[in-house]
Amino acid sequence: DAMVIQNPRYQVTQFGKPVTLSCSQTLNHNVMYWYQQKSSQAPKLLFHYYDKDFNNEADTPDNFQSRRPNTSFCFLDIRSPGLGDAAMYLCATSRDLADNQPQHFGDGTRLSIL
């Protein structure tokens, strides 16, 4: 059974039209991450939540926001998607930050921009 669930698997939006991607987890992990992965590249961390504490990467554009209303759910909001934001978006979780716990990934949402 999937433990990190991302919906939808494929998302198409229009240039400039806000879009929200969702992630849920059944692992009760404290940390949830959002990564952007472009074709033939490594996953790139956008931000993470440790419990309710939000941590943004320095080079994440302001266009990207996140919400974590409870332990199980985390959302990625792209306020005004540009063509360069077309990518696979991966959610991951880990039990904790300090204990070097493995990160478990969801299947990702592939975002296309028209």
Place this chain on the structure above:
Amino acid sequence: GENVEQHPSTLSVQEGDSAVIKCTYSDSASNYFPWYKQELGKRPQLIIDIRSNVGEKKDQRIAVTLNKTAKHFSLHITETQPEDSAVYFCAAKYGNKLVFGAGTILRVKS
């Protein structure tokens, strides 16, 4: 800075041969090094990881070695099979985050 270099970028081997992928990292404080396998259109899957207090770890056909002095670690796959074909990413823990290498496309020819 936070940097993980991974080589080679592509690797073709004959079924049954061994495959080796190498990574170097820049921060001597890093102490956790996972390897992920990603098949086309699928999630990265953790296949093995190693912590800095050990030099080698093995799980069936997969092994990882770590040289902390030289700041490099390697993935070894023995008796490769066609289903091993995928992209492999190494990563190193910097502070609270994982930094990934650029990936290696492994093709196992039958």
